[in-house]
Amino acid sequence: MFSNLIATIxxxxxxxxxxxxxISLPGNWIAxxxxxxxxxxxxxxxxxxxxxxxxxxxxxxxxxxxxxLQVQHGKKANASTTSNxxxxxGAIAGGILFMPFLLGLGAIFGTLLGAFVGSFLSxxxxxxxxxxxxxxxxxxxxxxxxxxxxxxxxxxIYLVFFTAQTIFAAL
Numbered sequence: 001m002f003s004n005l006i007a008t009i010x011x012x013x014x015x016x017x018x019x020x021x022x023i024s025l026p027g028n029w030i031a032x033x034x035x036x037x038x039x040x041x042x043x044x045x046x047x048x049x050x051x052x053x054x055x056x057x058x059x060x061x062x063x064x065x066x067x068x069l070q071v072q073h074g075k076k077a078n079a080s081t082t083s084n085x086x087x088x089x090g091a092i093a094g095g096i097l098f099m100p101f102l103l104g105l106g107a108i109f110g111t112l113l114g115a116f117v118g119s120f121l122s123x124x125x126x127x128x129x130x131x132x133x134x135x136x137x138x139x140x141x142x143x144x145x146x147x148x149x150x151x152x153x154x155x156x157i158y159l160v161f162f163t164a165q166t167i168f169a170a171l
Contacts, residue, residue, distance in 0.1 A: 090118020
């Protein structure tokens with residue numbers, strides 16, 4: 001009974017950590033650290049070899065996909081490398097600044113707005129592009145960022161479900 005309660009609380013904490021992905025923080029990786037630590041407290045054999053392989057494949061795929069999609073969408077719109085970097089920095093800053101709004105959901109909008117502002121300002125004032133071109137690039141980067149966040153979030157949710165199934169099967 002007590003172990004089921006602890007496992008349930010643990011899984012809820014993992015789900016909450018996955019939402020950090022929406023403010024460009026490493027929610028999947030923080031959850032991963034907790035899962036690795038939990039391996040020392042669950043019965044032997046709970047986490048099996050194939051679990052760990054899938055675990056790391058999901059983590060790495062999420063990270064690569066998030067940045068790849070942002071960069072690729074930016075490249076399609078002729079974004080500079082600086083614009084992508086400022087888009088990432090803006091996304092983190094915007095997510096943190098807007099987190100208190102809309103019961104935390106403001107972080108999602110703040111992340112996207114921050115990515116837009118960061119990449120737009122970079123294109124406009126560092127790359128010296130016209131306003132329309134800078135907007136086009138910023139919109140492309142935001143689309144890539146959004147798709148990347150969505151994919152990374154989905155992989156994180158799958159990771160938590162997979163972990164929950166593994167833990168509860170061992171209890």
